[in-house]
Amino acid sequence: MTTLAHEIPVSDIDPFSTEFLSDPLPFHEKLRELGPVVYLSRYEVHAVARYADVHRALTDWQSLQSGAGVGLSNFTHEKPWRPPSLLLEADPPRHDAPRAVLSQLLSQRRLRALKGRWQADAASLVDEVLAQGTEFDAISALAEPFPLRVFPDAVGIGQEHREHLLPYGDFAFNAFGPRNDRVTGPAKTIAPAIEWISDQCRRENLNDSGFGARIWAAADRGEITHEQAPFLVRSLLTAGVDTTVTGVAAVLHALATHPDQWERLRADRSLLARAFEEGVRLESPVQTFFRTTTTETRIADAVIPPERKVMMFLGAANRDPRRWPDPQRFDLSRDPSGHVAFGMGLHHCVGQHVARQEVTALVDALLDRVSAIELTQAPRRHLNNTLRGWESMPVRVRV
Amino acid sequence: MTAIVADATVSTGVRDLAVISARRIVSDDVVEFTLRRPDGSRLPDWTPGAHIDLTPQDGTTRQYSLCGDRWDTQTYRIAVQREADGAGGSILMHDTIHEGSVVRFGGPRNNFRLAPAATYLFIAGGIGITPILPMITQADLLDADWRLLYLGRTRTTLAYESELALHGDRVTVHCADEAGRAELESWRPSDPDVRIYACGPARLLDTVEAWGALPGGLAPRIERFAAPAASDPLPAVAFEVIARRSGTSTTVAPDETLVTALHRIGVEVLTSCGQGVCGTCETDVLDGRPQHRDSLLDDIERAAGSCMFPCVSRSLDKRLVLDL
Numbered sequence: 001m002t003t004l005a006h007e008i009p010v011s012d013i014d015p016f017s018t019e020f021l022s023d024p025l026p027f028h029e030k031l032r033e034l035g036p037v038v039y040l041s042r043y044e045v046h047a048v049a050r051y052a053d054v055h056r057a058l059t060d061w062q063s064l065q066s067g068a069g070v071g072l073s074n075f076t077h078e079k080p081w082r083p084p085s086l087l088l089e090a091d092p093p094r095h096d097a098p099r100a101v102l103s104q105l106l107s108q109r110r111l112r113a114l115k116g117r118w119q120a121d122a123a124s125l126v127d128e129v130l131a132q133g134t135e136f137d138a139i140s141a142l143a144e145p146f147p148l149r150v151f152p153d154a155v156g157i158g159q160e161h162r163e164h165l166l167p168y169g170d171f172a173f174n175a176f177g178p179r180n181d182r183v184t185g186p187a188k189t190i191a192p193a194i195e196w197i198s199d200q201c202r203r204e205n206l207n208d209s210g211f212g213a214r215i216w217a218a219a220d221r222g223e224i225t226h227e228q229a230p231f232l233v234r235s236l237l238t239a240g241v242d243t244t245v246t247g248v249a250a251v252l253h254a255l256a257t258h259p260d261q262w263e264r265l266r267a268d269r270s271l272l273a274r275a276f277e278e279g280v281r282l283e284s285p286v287q288t289f290f291r292t293t294t295t296e297t298r299i300a301d302a303v304i305p306p307e308r309k310v311m312m313f314l315g316a317a318n319r320d321p322r323r324w325p326d327p328q329r330f331d332l333s334r335d336p337s338g339h340v341a342f343g344m345g346l347h348h349c350v351g352q353h354v355a356r357q358e359v360t361a362l363v364d365a366l367l368d369r370v371s372a373i374e375l376t377q378a379p380r381r382h383l384n385n386t387l388r389g390w391e392s393m394p395v396r397v398r399v
Numbered sequence: 400m401t402a403i404v405a406d407a408t409v410s411t412g413v414r415d416l417a418v419i420s421a422r423r424i425v426s427d428d429v430v431e432f433t434l435r436r437p438d439g440s441r442l443p444d445w446t447p448g449a450h451i452d453l454t455p456q457d458g459t460t461r462q463y464s465l466c467g468d469r470w471d472t473q474t475y476r477i478a479v480q481r482e483a484d485g486a487g488g489s490i491l492m493h494d495t496i497h498e499g500s501v502v503r504f505g506g507p508r509n510n511f512r513l514a515p516a517a518t519y520l521f522i523a524g525g526i527g528i529t530p531i532l533p534m535i536t537q538a539d540l541l542d543a544d545w546r547l548l549y550l551g552r553t554r555t556t557l558a559y560e561s562e563l564a565l566h567g568d569r570v571t572v573h574c575a576d577e578a579g580r581a582e583l584e585s586w587r588p589s590d591p592d593v594r595i596y597a598c599g600p601a602r603l604l605d606t607v608e609a610w611g612a613l614p615g616g617l618a619p620r621i622e623r624f625a626a627p628a629a630s631d632p633l634p635a636v637a638f639e640v641i642a643r644r645s646g647t648s649t650t651v652a653p654d655e656t657l658v659t660a661l662h663r664i665g666v667e668v669l670t671s672c673g674q675g676v677c678g679t680c681e682t683d684v685l686d687g688r689p690q691h692r693d694s695l696l697d698d699i700e701r702a703a704g705s706c707m708f709p710c711v712s713r714s715l716d717k718r719l720v721l722d723l
Contacts, residue, residue, distance in 0.1 A: 059441065062470050092469060093537045096446045097515050107695070108678045222514050222594070222617040273669055335662070337670040346444050348677055356679075 008302050009034040014042050015288065015311070016177045021383045024287065025328075028316035036300030043072060043178065045290070045309040046302075051324075051340070053299050054317035057291055057310055059345030064291035064310060066347060067091040071176030071290055071386075074309060081175050082194065086231045087350065088239070098232055099350065101218045105211055108353040115357060118150050122365035125149060130369060130399060135376060138256070138393040143248040146362050147241050151354070155236050156210020157200040164193040169242030170384060176289070177385025197237055201230035211236055240351055243285055246389035247359050250283035251276055254330040255363070256373045256395055261332050266367055271332050272360050280355075281339035282330050284315035287388045289343065314340045315388065370397040413654050414674065414711045415692045417475070419500045425478060429526060429558040430493050433467070434475040434504070441472045443674050443694065447533035448511030448596075448622065451475065452692070454503040455496055461488045462624065464530035464598075465507060466559075475504075478558055480526035505692035505711070506675075511622040513537055516594040519545040520586070522607055524599020525552070528559060530622055531598060535566070545569060550581055550603065583607070591616025598622045638714040642666045642723040643685055657709035666723050668709055675711035682709055687719035 011034060013027055014020060020027050031038055031049035038047045048054050057064050067090055069075040075084060084090065086098040104110070129141045136142075144166065152162055171190050174182045199205055206212035212233045219229040255262045255275070265271050290309050297304045304310060317340050319327035324334070342349035349355070366373070379393035421433035436442060446469075450462045467476025479492045496502065513534050523531045528549060538545040546569055551557040553576045563570045573581045583606050588595065591613035597604055597620070604621045612618040640660060641648040651660040658668050658680065671679040675693030689707035700706075709721070 060472065061444075062472055092446070093540050094515075096537075097512070100446070100509075100512055108681055222516075223512070225515050228515070274667070277669055335667055335669075337668075338673065342671065344672065348672055352671070353678065 008037050008039045008046070010039045010041050011047075012041050015040065015047075015313075016180055016182075016385050018383060021385070021388075022381060024315060024388070025319070028313060028319065031313060032316055032320055032322075035302070037302035037304065040311065043309075043311075045072070045311050046304050047311040047313065048299060049313040049316035049320075051317040051320040051322060054312045054314060054340055055344055056299060057312050058340060058343050058347070060297075061091060061346045063294055063297045065091045065294050066095075066291060068292035068307075068309075069290065072178050072309065072311075074292060074307075076292075076307070083231070085235055085238070086228055087235045088347065092346075095346070097224045098228060098235075099346075101215065101223050102232060102235070102350045105214050105218075106351055106354055108356075111353050111357050114150075114154060115361070118357060118361040119364065121150050122146065122361040123368070125362070126365045126369050130397070134399060135394070135396045138252045138395045139245075139249060139379075139390050140392070142362065142366075143245050143252065143390075143393075146248060147244040147358060150358060151240050151244065152237075154210055154354075155200075155233065155240070156207035156212040157237070158205060161196050164196045165237065165241045166245070168193040168197050169238055170387075172238045173242060173286075173384050173386040175385075180385070182383065182385050197234060198230070200237060201233035203229070206233070236351070239349075240354065242387060242389075243351075244355050244358050246283075246285035246387055247276075247280055247355050248362055249390050249393060250285055251279035251359055251363055252366075252373070252395075253375075253379065253390070253393060254279040254282055256375050256393075258330045259372070259374070261330055262373065264332050266371070269364070269367065272364060272367075273356070274332055274336065275363065276356055276359050277336040277339060278330055278332060278334065279359075280341040281318045281324075281336045282328075283388060284318045284341050285387055285389060286341065286343075287315040288313055288386055314343070366397075370399055372398040413656055415503045415505060415713070417502050417504050419496055419498055419502065420474065422496070422498050425558040426560075427553075427555045428481045429478050429556070430481075431476060431478045431558070432492070432496065434477070434502070435473055437501075439473060442475055443507060443676065445469060445475075445507040446509050447513045447537045448530050449507040449509040450511075450530070451477070451507050452505035453477070454505075455491060456501060456503075459486075459488060460505075464511075464622075466529040466532045468536075469533065478526065478529050480558075505690070506694050508694050510697070511596070511598070511620065513596065514594060514620075515541070516592070517543055518590070518593045519543055520588055520593050520595045521545060521547040522550070522583075522586070522595065522597040522599070522603070523547065524550045524597075524603040525556070526558070527597070527599030527603075527622075527624075528557075528563075529598075531596065532559065532562075534596060535563075547571065548573065548581070548586055550575075550599065552576060589613070595619035596621075598624075638687075638716065639718045640714070641686075641718065641720045643720055644723055651713070656711070657713060661709065661721075661723065668723065670710045673710050675708045678708070680708050680710045681706055683722035685720040685722050688715040689713070689719065690715045 036053045040047050048057050171186050203216045215232045216229050218224055219226045265275050290311050293304050293306050293308045295306050321327050342352045376394045376396050380391040382389045382391040417434040418437050419432050420435045423431045425431045445465050450464045452460050453463050454460045463477035465475055479489050481493050482489045519538050521531045549572045551574050554574045587610055597607040607619050608621055636653045638651050640651050645666050647664045649660050649664045668680050671677045678695055683706050688704050690713040691701045692711040693708040
């Protein structure tokens with residue numbers, strides 16, 4: 001079988017460099033324009049950045065597997081930093097049972113039971129923040145505290161040492177990239193967090209009503225094994241916090257920088273769900289994931305050999321002008337349906353309804369209490385190999 | 400072999416049409432049908448034990464287990480046993496559905512999921528073999544130990560016997576006309592870790608279900624094929640949708656989705672997967688009975704009819720009123 005690898009454009013762009021992560025947008029455009037498939041010479045991986053090709057790569061699990069890892073590292077050749085996720089880093093058939101359990105547990109319909117409580121928590125948090133004044137940091141006052149207030153309780157973990165959650169998630173998402181400073185630095189001190197996370201997944205450390213308990217109950221019913229149960233709890237703790245922090249920040253940033261859209265939303269709260277989708281389309285908190293070809297795979301006019309990593313630029317796909325008119329605009333008159341901020345297909349983020357419900361609760365509470373929001377200085381980015389978020393976002397609100 | 404990553408971007412066209420691309424007689428009473436989308440695009444993902452709701456163009460809706468290859472993204476395979484004393488659905492399929500026929504389908508849904516285990520006992524009676532076939536493939540992929548007891552009236556009515564013969568003595572075929580009634584009790588495992596999956600006629604399933612769980616074990620899993628109620632309505636192919644809160648309405652044509660039709664009258668429904676899997680587009684129903692094509696609602700929720708997923712689902716009635 002011949003490959004046509006020599007016809008695939010080559011680029012030496014480094015998608016994990018500080019320069020790229022600080023401002024990926026110009027690089028995304030270059031990647032999209034080079035061709036449907038690009039070869040990134042620095043890491044010796046293929047890449048897709050256009051919407052149609054990213055959508056195809058996400059949905060064809062038969063040709064593009066997750067079991068060899070969804071980061072740069074190929075688990076066929078390299079040992080992962082922790083036992084692989086049964087959900088994210090798995091394919092059918094092993095993926096089936098874990099996915100079915102979490103998918104039912106985190107369905108939109110089941111999450112309604114928590115909606116009232118989360119709305120009340122959002123209202124309390126915003127009240128607390130405003131009691132301190134009308135200028136604050138949207139990250140440290142809202143984006144970080146709110147998910148931390150509602151999600152660990154929903155999982156049912158203990159109250160002690162929750163300060164490990166954000167650093168652990170940050171580490172995990174950095175670890176999808178290369179072993180650069182963003183990984184090797186924190187690796188020196190992450191061991192206590194890893195151990196704490198592992199402990200929280202044990203049945204005896206979870207309360208008897210949260211998601212954790214329900215996962216263990218699924219094992220009792222034989223839907224998954226008892227060996228699998230702690231790994232499913234681990235999935236929630238790894239992927240359920242930093243991502244929603246970034247999601248809250250993304251929507252707040254979009255609203256704070258588009259006062260006309262903020263006014264539209266104030267005037268018509270039925271746009272709230274759309275504001276969330278459009279906000280995550282624009283910012284794409286999870287910027288990239290990888291797959292590994294299982295066979296010689298054709299994407300558009302390119303043929304990728306088997307057992308090759310393919311890097312999917314979800315953020316680039318979400319701003320592909322081929323799919324989205326004026327993609328850089330945060331526009332509540334657009335239909336953001338079909339964005340790939342949550343991926344698509346078999347591995348479509350199983351927690352997406354958690355994210356929706358959390359973020360809309362918080363933004364709703366803010367809309368009830370403030371009439372305007374604006375940045376007071378340029379926000380500072382938090383650089384992570386995979387997540388696109390902020391370190392700090394000073395804002396001023398008008399009550 | 401080069402895999403072609405087929406175009407999977409969501410189309411605005413109707414999502415529940417399939418064409419019969421092959422029809423094959425696999426035993427005296429059983430015809431196998433292969434389904435594809437008219438545009439050849441990818442079919443929704445499924446897991447062993449899943450079934451689709453199939454509606455031939457002028458027939459009632461029935462459930463058929465998917466018995467093909469999950470790694471084939473473009474086809475579904477089902478097998479239909481002719482039931483002379485049934486409600487007529489199988490006779491309709493056998494006598495009027497051929498290559499090129501167009502049918503509508505919903506789901507897939509799975510009420511018969513294969514749980515992870517080291518050892519399985521599969522028991523299939525007659526056409527009950529269909530959900531078991533992909534389970535066997537899965538058990539092999541998971542390096543699980545398994546046995547199959549395949550029961551039938553006569554050998555010539557048993558489908559897929561030659562394929563199953565490839566598994567050697569893991570498979571026991573028992574035909575009533577050759578060997579009399581099977582001694583099911585002798586098959587009952589004494590090891591509580593053996594997971595039992597059974598599908599077939601009611602009397603077989605009643606016997607297996609009555610085994611219950613051994614101490615430290617789990618009860619056998621069974622899938623009963625329910626015959627549709629005689630009064631199941633034929634779906635309205637084109638229908639009127641009313642978006643009550645918006646005060647607008649439109650006709651949903653047979654070849655467009657509800658979401659597309661609503662978009663046309665300025666009612667935006669947020670979607671994500673476009674396949675009735677993720678739940679994002681969940682919409683409350685105020686009047687009219689939805690024709691459910693999603694993979695999410697269970698039978699009780701479907702019957703309640705209080706919500707639906709407009710990216711794939713349609714209407715049984717000529718008029719559907721949604722809370723939009």
